[in-house]
Amino acid sequence: MGRNVAIVATGVSKTFPVGKQAVTALRDVSLSLPVGTLTAMTGPSGSGKSTLLHLIAGLERVDSGTLEVLGNQIHRCTAAELSELRLREIGFIHQDFSLLADLTLVENVRLPLEAMGATRGDATAAACEAMDRVGLKGLEQRFPAEVSGGQQQRAAIARAIIGNRTLVLADEPTGSLDSKTGAEIMGVLARLRDEGVTVVLSTHNPANLSHADQVVVLHDGTLLSPDTAESPDTLGAGTA
Numbered sequence: 001m002g003r004n005v006a007i008v009a010t011g012v013s014k015t016f017p018v019g020k021q022a023v024t025a026l027r028d029v030s031l032s033l034p035v036g037t038l039t040a041m042t043g044p045s046g047s048g049k050s051t052l053l054h055l056i057a058g059l060e061r062v063d064s065g066t067l068e069v070l071g072n073q074i075h076r077c078t079a080a081e082l083s084e085l086r087l088r089e090i091g092f093i094h095q096d097f098s099l100l101a102d103l104t105l106v107e108n109v110r111l112p113l114e115a116m117g118a119t120r121g122d123a124t125a126a127a128c129e130a131m132d133r134v135g136l137k138g139l140e141q142r143f144p145a146e147v148s149g150g151q152q153q154r155a156a157i158a159r160a161i162i163g164n165r166t167l168v169l170a171d172e173p174t175g176s177l178d179s180k181t182g183a184e185i186m187g188v189l190a191r192l193r194d195e196g197v198t199v200v201l202s203t204h205n206p207a208n209l210s211h212a213d214q215v216v217v218l219h220d221g222t223l224l225s226p227d228t229a230e231s232p233d234t235l236g237a238g239t240a
């Protein structure tokens with residue numbers, strides 16, 4: 001895989017056992033996402049968006065097919081290699097921000113670097129820089145409950161990019177926010193893309209598609225746009 005491609009999925013399928021049944025979450029999905037682009041995954045509830053993000057993050061394993069992420073054949077990685085990859089190279093953002101309530105914003109943001117063994121001073125300096133990048137300068141010592149939802153999500157984004165991580169995965173990053181704040185968060189993610197970060201997010205909001213370089217449409221676990229080259233314009237971007 002050339003390093004201008006961040007993610008290549010080839011024939012990826014994933015099934016979950018539910019009781020004695022098997023639920024197919026993804027069926028023969030193939031796509032290729034270039035480095036430094038913003039990809040929006042959309043589709044009805046249960047269509048497989050979160051599952052695909054979890055597979056790319058190495059949080060779940062493919063049943064069949066191959067999946068290369070940042071040059072790593074992650075379908076072949078051990079659990080320890082996947083943890084290392086997640087820690088060093090992949091940031092994950094959740095709809096509910098997932099910040100620790102007892103830590104200040106800067107303490108939350110510096111956690112991944114501390115886990116990597118950085119000194120507290122180095123981790124704090126990098127956290128302040130990451131917070132500056134997402135527009136949180138001055139709020140370092142606040143606790144999550146002392147800032148707005150949008151500011152909490154900015155902190156989660158800062159935590160995702162700290163340590164110069166180059167891939168950010170976001171599961172419904174605007175899902176808990178009002179439309180104005182959601183648009184601001186999409187602006188932050190688009191700016192990171194402009195700085196060279198690869199961003200892949202899931203969304204139910206058509207307005208968010210206008211920021212995307214490519215839109216991946218899933219339905220019942222199947223990719224509707226096989227080459228993923230769907231233009232945001234043809235999908236009603238900006239009409240919500």
Ligand SMILES: Nc1ncnc2c1ncn2[C@@H]1O[C@H](COP(=O)(O)OP(=O)(O)OP(=O)(O)O)[C@@H](O)[C@H]1O
Binds near residue numbers: 024
């Ligand atoms: N851990 C699991 N165990 C059993 N079934 C699962 C699991 N995770 C996902 N599924 C099933 O796989 C399918 C795809 O789910 P997924 O969460 O990926 O969809 P989604 O498009 O992200 O949905 P939403 O938009 O509601 O978040 C669904 O049928 C879901 O019930």
